[in-house]
Amino acid sequence: MKNPVLTIPLSTIMRSEIALPLQHMLEIYTVGCFLRAWKSPRSQKKIEQLFDTPEQARHAAATCCAWLGFRTLAAHEPVPAWWKAEPPMDSAPSAVA
Numbered sequence: 398m399k400n401p402v403l404t405i406p407l408s409t410i411m412r413s414e415i416a417l418p419l420q421h422m423l424e425i426y427t428v429g430c431f432l433r434a435w436k437s438p439r440s441q442k443k444i445e446q447l448f449d450t451p452e453q454a455r456h457a458a459a460t461c462c463a464w465l466g467f468r469t470l471a472a473h474e475p476v477p478a479w480w481k482a483e484p485p486m487d488s489a490p491s492a493v494a
Contacts, residue, residue, distance in 0.1 A: 402464045403429030411457070415479055418447045428461050453479045 405428045407416040419425040423443060425434050434440040435458045445451040456476040459469040 399429075400465055402461075403427060403432075407431060410480055412479060412481060415448055415453075419444065422447070428464070432458065432461055432465075448479060449477055452476050 406426060407419055407428065410416075410428070411419070419431070423434065423440070425431050425444075431444075434444060441454075445454040448454040448457070452474075453476055457479050460480075463469045
């Protein structure tokens, strides 16, 4: 049985400025396609060019691998966000003084 993470569309987890070029230029639509393409050094270079920095692309690949249960090394430096921002939680309890 395939891991359901592999079928997650990139547009749901990545900023549209990154996900759309991956989809239209490289035909990478899902997490599974992203990781499959990442295995190839030639594709890896192309993917890195579509992110703001190569480090962002590496971080995205490492994060997707971690979702699948693979051990990954932690980044030592902060990486600019490549992921979508989470919507605010409207149902969060408010503190009353």
